[in-house]
Amino acid sequence: MAINLRRSGIRDFVVFDKESDIGGVWRDNVYPGCGCDVPSHLYSYSFARYADWTRAYPKQEEILDYLHRCVSRWKLESHLRLGTEIAEARWRPQEGLWRLRDTAGTEYTARTLVCGVGQLNRPRYAAVPGRETFTGAQFHSAAWDPAWPPEAFAGQDVAVIGTGASAVQFVPEIAPHARSLKVFQRSANWVIPKYDYAFGPASRWAFRNVPGLRLALRGIIYTVVGETLLYSAIAGSALGRGVQKFSARHLRKQIADPALRAKLTPDFPIGCKRILISDDWYPALARDNVDVVTDPVAEITPDGVRTADGTDHPATVVIHATGFRATEFLSPIEITGRTGTRLAERWKDGASAYLGIAVPEFPNLFLLYGPTTNLGHNSVVYMIESQVRYIMRWLEAAGSGQVEVAEEALAAYTANTQRLLSRTAWAAGCTSWYKTADGRLVNNWPRRSFRYRLATTRRRARDFLTP
């Protein structure tokens, strides 16, 4: 968003971040093995395609470095207000402005407010008692204690709660070092191979020098892997059932023990939860010093984890790989709109925004990566770029005036999106971070991502009240 504002010649903007650096999830998540399971050549801005990726799938440090390069290339430093946490934003109808207040009490005003706080930045813990009683070391995967590199696990008995996309990345890194490691699995996941590898000097030379190569690769990954293969699993098509067979074969190939294989076989169709992509998760679980525990976690005790069958599992380190409070969009920022309604109040039964971007009664407020814009099959950077383009168009049209989406436009968008979501694999019977407590799917875009690009290409003036 900031780059596009600058590219359009707009200089009068600031970017707040509560932390002391930019980078979002790529700044926060520093667990061993952290990286992205979207291939490198797709996981970048279309206007800043990076030539120097070192591997097929980028690691966290490389992505953060890429983002820092973007900040300096587009001279964003002077716009950044780091270490500034916005607590409240209130629309002032008399002034036609947003008034913001940070946690230190400083106030700011802005004609337009764009929120890009993400969906996966507030850690969630298992809803079991006793966490505060544990006497060993414990941390969440998204708040990894830097005193715990893989080697530090030597001689430790480790308990990992959770088996999502984060756990599959760090468990293989620490398992070879730990004395014992127990993975507490509530549900098994479908996993497909990653085929990750480091680019050799010839490939890296080619990415730099062969015209069109990066663009072609990006297009193939986007179209063939994302929009066709992975999307088929979400759509539940015949091809999707083929992807499930491919995943089952990956399990058979990597896990020889039938009892362990049975534990790791999901009881829901592929695509219902996020598909995991890993070459080394199953081999880590098959190690002699690793156990997969499927009895539900009942309690954290001073000495480890107790499961519902009453067994105590002693541990010196507990790692909570239990994900994020992903359905509580924008929380805990208190945002109050034109009519005095708070956004959290409006969203108490589940967040919704027109195209995931605009909310009635909240003029000149735009969301990036808002409700119904997450993907399970392709790069969210593509979605965010679609949103940025759309917002830029509205900023241009609104000028110094106000723009607010109409209630009817949101109602029609939400009804259609929910109808489409109900036909996807996400709606099948499984738990996932895509669902609110009462099972409403609020995070994801139900169609292929290019359909979102099309939907955001035109600015439908009739859907907005002004200008």
Ligand code: NAP
């Ligand atoms: P997650 O996918 O939400 O996984 C949380 C895990 O904790 C699940 O296995 C869940 O079990 C488990 N859990 C929760 N409560 C539990 C309990 N009481 N007892 C036992 N297990 C419990 O979180 P995540 O792994 O941090 O990943 C979140 C998202 O971040 C991903 O889906 C992905 O979008 C993103 N991410 C992306 C990458 C990447 O490579 N691009 C890497 C990491 C993360 P259930 O499955 O039964 O609910």
